[in-house]
Amino acid sequence: MARRSTKEHIVDVAIALFNERGSAAVSTNHIAEAAGISPGNLYYHFRNKEEIILEAYERALRAYDEAWAHAGAAPPSPQTILDLLEETFEAQWEYRFFQREMSWLVQTNEPLRDRYRNIMRTRLAYYRSLIRAWIAAGICQPLPEERLDDLVLASWVVGEEWLAYLEAMGEATDQKAVRRGGRLILEVFRPYLVDFEPRSSVAAQEGTS
Amino acid sequence: MARRSTKEHIVDVAIALFNERGSAAVSTNHIAEAAGISPGNLYYHFRNKEEIILEAYERALRAYDEAWAHAGAAPPSPQTILDLLEETFEAQWEYRFFQREMSWLVQTNEPLRDRYRNIMRTRLAYYRSLIRAWIAAGICQPLPEERLDDLVLASWVVGEEWLAYLEAMGEATDQKAVRRGGRLILEVFRPYLVDFEPRSSVAAQEGTS
Numbered sequence: 001m002a003r004r005s006t007k008e009h010i011v012d013v014a015i016a017l018f019n020e021r022g023s024a025a026v027s028t029n030h031i032a033e034a035a036g037i038s039p040g041n042l043y044y045h046f047r048n049k050e051e052i053i054l055e056a057y058e059r060a061l062r063a064y065d066e067a068w069a070h071a072g073a074a075p076p077s078p079q080t081i082l083d084l085l086e087e088t089f090e091a092q093w094e095y096r097f098f099q100r101e102m103s104w105l106v107q108t109n110e111p112l113r114d115r116y117r118n119i120m121r122t123r124l125a126y127y128r129s130l131i132r133a134w135i136a137a138g139i140c141q142p143l144p145e146e147r148l149d150d151l152v153l154a155s156w157v158v159g160e161e162w163l164a165y166l167e168a169m170g171e172a173t174d175q176k177a178v179r180r181g182g183r184l185i186l187e188v189f190r191p192y193l194v195d196f197e198p199r200s201s202v203a204a205q206e207g208t209s
Numbered sequence: 210m211a212r213r214s215t216k217e218h219i220v221d222v223a224i225a226l227f228n229e230r231g232s233a234a235v236s237t238n239h240i241a242e243a244a245g246i247s248p249g250n251l252y253y254h255f256r257n258k259e260e261i262i263l264e265a266y267e268r269a270l271r272a273y274d275e276a277w278a279h280a281g282a283a284p285p286s287p288q289t290i291l292d293l294l295e296e297t298f299e300a301q302w303e304y305r306f307f308q309r310e311m312s313w314l315v316q317t318n319e320p321l322r323d324r325y326r327n328i329m330r331t332r333l334a335y336y337r338s339l340i341r342a343w344i345a346a347g348i349c350q351p352l353p354e355e356r357l358d359d360l361v362l363a364s365w366v367v368g369e370e371w372l373a374y375l376e377a378m379g380e381a382t383d384q385k386a387v388r389r390g391g392r393l394i395l396e397v398f399r400p401y402l403v404d405f406e407p408r409s410s411v412a413a414q415e416g417t418s
Contacts, residue, residue: 022317024233024313025317100313101313103308103373103374103377104231104309113379116377117377150392150393151396153393154363154367154393154396157366157371158367158370160370160374161366161370164370165312165366165369167316168326183359184359185363187359192400
């Protein structure tokens with residue numbers, strides 16, 4: 001792998017510190033020190049902590065998009081979605097301070113708030129259109145519009161909260177626990193899915209891990 | 210109503226500030242100033258901000274318990290649970306900084322963390338036993354143990370995240386929106402509930418509000 005730029009290195013170090021201590025307790029000076037550079041060098045790349053957080057968020061978004069690029073154009077099957085969700089939870093674990101702090105961060109970091117809300121609205125719209133495509137294809141039973149909206153929202157909120165829940169409760173945060181969020185999201189829709197029996201890639205690998 | 214004690218007044222003021230600015234941005238000096246008392250007087254009642262947060266949490270718990278005292282001893286019906294959930298969401302809106310910050314607060318406030326986890330485990334156990342009682346009474350279809358566990362957890366997480374979601378997304382936070390969390394929680398179980406058609410007390414009152 002090519003040597004990481006100073007800018008990338010700053011973000012690496014910042015993400016690790018945010019995950020460990022919470023972003024409120026980490027200053028740009030802490031980040032510079034942990035990165036082994038001067039505060040002046042850090043300020044050459046980022047004007048303040050908010051900009052570093054924003055760059056970390058862009059990175060989390062890219063990790064998400066990379067996973068979902070495999071979803072393809074035709075509506076993916078429930079099992080494909082489950083696999084992608086599990087993969088996504090594992091990837092987002094690297095940026096878990098966002099799941100822990102987002103509802104607080106958006107109060108104080110305006111560019112992050114705008115970006116976050118935009119992305120969430122796009123993803124929610126994709127999610128709704130996916131369920132509609134499943135209904136059209138006979139994969140999902142027909143649902144009244146209000147009901148579909150409630151189910152999308154309920155399962156969405158599960159996904160947004162899962163990692164924060166694990167941490168807040170002091171639960172195990174191994175691969176299996178982190179990936180369970182994928183199954184919980186789909187569990188909400190399961191009664192309406194025709195002939196769907198979820199297979200977790202983790203459960204399948206359990207004997208070998 | 211009897212005049213509130215200085216101690217209660219401090220907690221009133223602190224909760225308002227935490228909701229408005231986030232607890233990290235509020236110092237004991239800010240609280241004393243907004244309460245119109247000296248920092249010394251505040252320290253007579255609370256050793257630090259963590260103790261004030263803990264007292265606010267006890268108050269939120271009492272509000273919750275007061276609502277759920279109406280649940281009664283026999284298993285309450287799904288409609289009763291929906292009414293109680295809606296009431297709970299409205300009551301907890303007064304302490305919304307907890308929903309916004311809890312996964313972060315438990316990292317830094319050890320007594321709060323212990324209290325929180327304890328309470329959550331008790332409530333989750335009650336919730337599981339309620340669904341089992343519904344199954345025994347024929348109100349809910351039988352469910353395999355693992356499935357029941359997933360459904361309880363998924364809908365639980367919806368409840369824990371609902372107010373934080375509304376705020377993070379900049380959605381309306383009127384009574385109807387806040388209470389919707391109750392319906393979303395129950396929506397997860399709805400396909401398994403026999404002859405249950407939820408009636409929201411908000412929707413029913415909509416014409417008069």
